[in-house]
Amino acid sequence: MSFDHRDEHIDDDMLVIQANIDDMNPEFCSPVSDRLFAAGANDVYWIPIIMKKGRPGIMLNVLVQADKLEAMEQVIFTETTTLGLRYMRASCHRLGRAFYNVETPWGPISVKAGFYKGELVQYAPEFKDCERAAQQHGIPLKRVYEEVRAQFLQQRS
Amino acid sequence: MSFDHRDEHIDDDMLVIQANIDDMNPEFCSPVSDRLFAAGANDVYWIPIIMKKGRPGIMLNVLVQADKLEAMEQVIFTETTTLGLRYMRASCHRLGRAFYNVETPWGPISVKAGFYKGELVQYAPEFKDCERAAQQHGIPLKRVYEEVRAQFLQQRS
Amino acid sequence: MSFDHRDEHIDDDMLVIQANIDDMNPEFCSPVSDRLFAAGANDVYWIPIIMKKGRPGIMLNVLVQADKLEAMEQVIFTETTTLGLRYMRASCHRLGRAFYNVETPWGPISVKAGFYKGELVQYAPEFKDCERAAQQHGIPLKRVYEEVRAQFLQQRS
Amino acid sequence: MSFDHRDEHIDDDMLVIQANIDDMNPEFCSPVSDRLFAAGANDVYWIPIIMKKGRPGIMLNVLVQADKLEAMEQVIFTETTTLGLRYMRASCHRLGRAFYNVETPWGPISVKAGFYKGELVQYAPEFKDCERAAQQHGIPLKRVYEEVRAQFLQQRS
Amino acid sequence: MSFDHRDEHIDDDMLVIQANIDDMNPEFCSPVSDRLFAAGANDVYWIPIIMKKGRPGIMLNVLVQADKLEAMEQVIFTETTTLGLRYMRASCHRLGRAFYNVETPWGPISVKAGFYKGELVQYAPEFKDCERAAQQHGIPLKRVYEEVRAQFLQQRS
Amino acid sequence: MSFDHRDEHIDDDMLVIQANIDDMNPEFCSPVSDRLFAAGANDVYWIPIIMKKGRPGIMLNVLVQADKLEAMEQVIFTETTTLGLRYMRASCHRLGRAFYNVETPWGPISVKAGFYKGELVQYAPEFKDCERAAQQHGIPLKRVYEEVRAQFLQQRS
Numbered sequence: 001m002s003f004d005h006r007d008e009h010i011d012d013d014m015l016v017i018q019a020n021i022d023d024m025n026p027e028f029c030s031p032v033s034d035r036l037f038a039a040g041a042n043d044v045y046w047i048p049i050i051m052k053k054g055r056p057g058i059m060l061n062v063l064v065q066a067d068k069l070e071a072m073e074q075v076i077f078t079e080t081t082t083l084g085l086r087y088m089r090a091s092c093h094r095l096g097r098a099f100y101n102v103e104t105p106w107g108p109i110s111v112k113a114g115f116y117k118g119e120l121v122q123y124a125p126e127f128k129d130c131e132r133a134a135q136q137h138g139i140p141l142k143r144v145y146e147e148v149r150a151q152f153l154q155q156r157s
Numbered sequence: 158m159s160f161d162h163r164d165e166h167i168d169d170d171m172l173v174i175q176a177n178i179d180d181m182n183p184e185f186c187s188p189v190s191d192r193l194f195a196a197g198a199n200d201v202y203w204i205p206i207i208m209k210k211g212r213p214g215i216m217l218n219v220l221v222q223a224d225k226l227e228a229m230e231q232v233i234f235t236e237t238t239t240l241g242l243r244y245m246r247a248s249c250h251r252l253g254r255a256f257y258n259v260e261t262p263w264g265p266i267s268v269k270a271g272f273y274k275g276e277l278v279q280y281a282p283e284f285k286d287c288e289r290a291a292q293q294h295g296i297p298l299k300r301v302y303e304e305v306r307a308q309f310l311q312q313r314s
Numbered sequence: 315m316s317f318d319h320r321d322e323h324i325d326d327d328m329l330v331i332q333a334n335i336d337d338m339n340p341e342f343c344s345p346v347s348d349r350l351f352a353a354g355a356n357d358v359y360w361i362p363i364i365m366k367k368g369r370p371g372i373m374l375n376v377l378v379q380a381d382k383l384e385a386m387e388q389v390i391f392t393e394t395t396t397l398g399l400r401y402m403r404a405s406c407h408r409l410g411r412a413f414y415n416v417e418t419p420w421g422p423i424s425v426k427a428g429f430y431k432g433e434l435v436q437y438a439p440e441f442k443d444c445e446r447a448a449q450q451h452g453i454p455l456k457r458v459y460e461e462v463r464a465q466f467l468q469q470r471s
Numbered sequence: 472m473s474f475d476h477r478d479e480h481i482d483d484d485m486l487v488i489q490a491n492i493d494d495m496n497p498e499f500c501s502p503v504s505d506r507l508f509a510a511g512a513n514d515v516y517w518i519p520i521i522m523k524k525g526r527p528g529i530m531l532n533v534l535v536q537a538d539k540l541e542a543m544e545q546v547i548f549t550e551t552t553t554l555g556l557r558y559m560r561a562s563c564h565r566l567g568r569a570f571y572n573v574e575t576p577w578g579p580i581s582v583k584a585g586f587y588k589g590e591l592v593q594y595a596p597e598f599k600d601c602e603r604a605a606q607q608h609g610i611p612l613k614r615v616y617e618e619v620r621a622q623f624l625q626q627r628s
Numbered sequence: 629m630s631f632d633h634r635d636e637h638i639d640d641d642m643l644v645i646q647a648n649i650d651d652m653n654p655e656f657c658s659p660v661s662d663r664l665f666a667a668g669a670n671d672v673y674w675i676p677i678i679m680k681k682g683r684p685g686i687m688l689n690v691l692v693q694a695d696k697l698e699a700m701e702q703v704i705f706t707e708t709t710t711l712g713l714r715y716m717r718a719s720c721h722r723l724g725r726a727f728y729n730v731e732t733p734w735g736p737i738s739v740k741a742g743f744y745k746g747e748l749v750q751y752a753p754e755f756k757d758c759e760r761a762a763q764q765h766g767i768p769l770k771r772v773y774e775e776v777r778a779q780f781l782q783q784r785s
Numbered sequence: 786m787s788f789d790h791r792d793e794h795i796d797d798d799m800l801v802i803q804a805n806i807d808d809m810n811p812e813f814c815s816p817v818s819d820r821l822f823a824a825g826a827n828d829v830y831w832i833p834i835i836m837k838k839g840r841p842g843i844m845l846n847v848l849v850q851a852d853k854l855e856a857m858e859q860v861i862f863t864e865t866t867t868l869g870l871r872y873m874r875a876s877c878h879r880l881g882r883a884f885y886n887v888e889t890p891w892g893p894i895s896v897k898a899g900f901y902k903g904e905l906v907q908y909a910p911e912f913k914d915c916e917r918a919a920q921q922h923g924i925p926l927k928r929v930y931e932e933v934r935a936q937f938l939q940q941r942s
Contacts, residue, residue: 642871644871644873657835658839661837665837671805671836671837672837673805673834673835673836673837673842673844674834674835675832675833675834675835675844676833676835689834691871716873717873717874718871718872718873719871719872719873720869720870720871721858721869721870721871721872722868722869723862723868723869725868740868742862742868744858744859744862744863749862749863750862750866750867750868752808752866755808
């Protein structure tokens with residue numbers, strides 16, 4: 001199955017999978033996320049929660065297409081300490097996306113733009129590009145980031 | 158469409174809309190909430206989360222009637238930085254509500270009461286009224302709040 | 315209705331019940347959880363949230379079988395301060411479970427194990443047993459906990 | 472060393488001890504707190520934090536008299552997984568305290584009151600008393616709690 | 629006592645005042661902050677914490693000059709439910725500050741700039757100005773905010 | 786200046802530097818941490834807080850030797866959006882440390898051990914080693930981690 005992510009679309013066949021975890025070393029969170037992304041998760045995020053007996057637990061959340069449920073379960077059950085998980089149906093609305101190059105004093109930097117009903121509503125410099133430019137040129141990251149945004153804005157108008 | 162919010166009721170046609178945001182200045186949260194309420198949201202709340210690469214993000218949550226989905230999307234896509242959102246079906250059970258006036262040394266103050274199967278289970282002084290009374294009379298807010306609760310309790314029995 | 319929790323199973327008839335609470339003394343959280351568990355909740359947990367006007371609220375979450383909705387509502391409406399709640403359908407996937415006894419220098423301690431498709435994927439010492447052993451013998455809890463895990467691992471291989 | 476906690480006082484010889492923990496099973500938090508209180512801590516609390524590599528850690532905080540530092544360190548180093556801790560000097564200002572009995576339909580309940588410069592500024596029903604009364608009489612805890620507060624308020628005026 | 633906040637400076641005579649609160653209705657947080665600011669606090673912020681018996685509490689933090697300790701205590705003890713507070717010495721390093729006007733299609737908007745050792749390191753549009761412009765002209769707030777930042781950047785270079 | 790980190794020691798000349806940030810894109814947190822560590826910070830961590838007007842901000846915390854204050858300020862003022870910071874004196878107590886090699890079916894893995902008054906109180910597999918072994922051998926990370934802990938425990942006794 002394949003579709004073009006560049007067009008705005010709604011996907012009605014998504015799941016939010018959740019597991020409450022109160023007995024796992026938090027160091028494991030990051031590698032668990034990595035494995036879930038590698039197995040096809042659209043998004044992985046963690047929410048601090050308070051569990052039974054006031055334990056400061058953490059809730060794993062995975063946003064994924066319904067047909068990848070089993071792949072997610074495989075990772076969650078073998079890589080975390082949970083004895084159970086739950087999932088709920090969800091629909092996802094994703095903006096149209098396009099990438100642009102912006103010229104800066106520190107080289108070209110990619111900007112991801114989002115379109116809602118054909119109109120530009122979001123634009124964000126690729127963070128990795130900005131980090132690399134900042135490191136190579138020994139300048140503050142936020143200066144690069146701001147410059148790219150300002151340049152993009154100017155080129156659009 | 159209109160119905161009387163004073164009666165206890167269940168609304169099966171609600172949505173919880175969510176968007177994970179890791180690249181927005183948090184100052185925007187409050188005006189985004191304002192616009193969502195203005196466009197018809199029943200509730201708006203924010204949950205601190207941990208996103209990809211350990212970024213401290215924030216999850217926007219909107220509780221709203223299903224027929225207002227598009228109005229919410231319009232606000233979320235134009236006022237936040239997200240490139241996508243998701244929504245899940247939900248049912249809401251709301252208590253019957255009534256308002257009472259309670260006389261206090263600092264003037265009348267409104268109390269909102271909640272009824273479950275006809276029985277009074279909640280009562281809360283209107284916070285704005287208490288704040289105004291506290292400010293006008295130069296007394297601690299919590300003293301006003303407590304007094305109103307005690308008066309209401311006494312009048313009921 | 316009754317089924318054997320020792321087998322791995324999926325329960326498609328679950329609800330996640332939620333209520334946002336911004337005007338309740340947090341001391342009440344723990345007794346509210348107790349009452350919900352007593353009335354049949356499978357899990358109860360609390361999520362710190364930010365509500366209208368920037369109030370630091372807390373979201374009550376209850377995971378429960380759909381046929382216990384009313385019992386949960388009874389507790390939530392009479393024991394918390396909320397004027398409404400919402401619920402969403404969820405499916406739960408629970409691992410097969412078995413209990414083992416592990417011999418330690420401080421007496422036998424129970425270990426709960428989880429099985430995914432028949433394979434052992436989780437094992438955790440019963441926390442209460444470890445606490446009791448640590449207290450009786452005046453040794454660090456983590457030492458008991460570790461010892462039990464190591465013993466279990468050794469006996470399995 | 473002993474002094475009367477019933478009088479308002481300032482204690483300039485306090486420490487706040489902190490340890491960032493990102494590799495401990497959160498189940499341990501509660502027994503660690505218990506041991507610290509048993510060893511003389513004035514207060515123990517946990518703060519969710521985000522640590523190196525985006526790990527969702529937790530910061531242990533202990534408020535304690537400076538002469539009990541070593542007793543706290545003994546517990547922290549043997550019962551948690553931390554390899555280090557830090558402490559800062561602090562002064563504590565504690566209100567004068569007194570206890571009152573309030574008669575209720577469910578028996579007498581103790582109320583703790585706080586005095587600032589001789590004036591009553593706080594009063595709170597003993598939570599354990601309220602819980603017991605609520606359980607024995609099968610009534611909502613919040614109803615007991617409110618009744619006690621209202622009674623106390625009435626008796627004072 | 630008065631000094632010019634426009635120059636970069638270090639203030640060695642500051643306090644961080646803290647109070648852990650687990651029995652206060654969170655609605656009170658915002659008015660408590662207002663009163664503390666009105667009484668001279670430099671900053672007020674709240675940290676979600678987990679207290680004794682796993683209660684989800686909240687820690688009040690006040691950053692203030694040492695000579696205003698008593699004014700802060702007056703507010704904290706009369707407006708919150710705490711029976712005690714603590715404070716620690718702190719030094720504050722504040723950047724030099726200046727305000728600029730930036731012309732935009734929606735009128736002039738003020739920008740606050742920060743200087744470290746004489747060099748511009750921060751600049752931020754006044755949020756209130758941006759909100760007003762966005763509301764008056766019916767455009768997204770983030771568009772105003774971005775435009776102002778881009779204009780400021782361009783005028784500087 | 787140099788001393789042997791392998792011995793248990795107390796460092797009385799530490800600072801905790803803090804800055805409350807409510808207008809920074811959270812993507813910046815991770816690179817800011819990297820730069821602070823590169824400039825000599827002992828630890829960097831972030832605490833979710835609620836700031837003025839209910840904004841969900843984040844507090845940057847840096848633990849560092851007092852003589853590196855200026856290097857930290859340079860990074861904080863140029864890489865974050867804050868207009869000010871504060872710092873408090875702290876003492877650090879660090880355990881003695883030693884590294885051991887443990888043989889496993891997946892090759893040798895390093896274990897970091899902590900000593901309090903000469904006694905072993907902590908031991909933790911190097912997380913990076915475990916991750917590498919798990920990836921190379923296609924086995925769950927937690928299995929590697931547990932095996933190493935069990936092996937270390939066995940070799941010690």
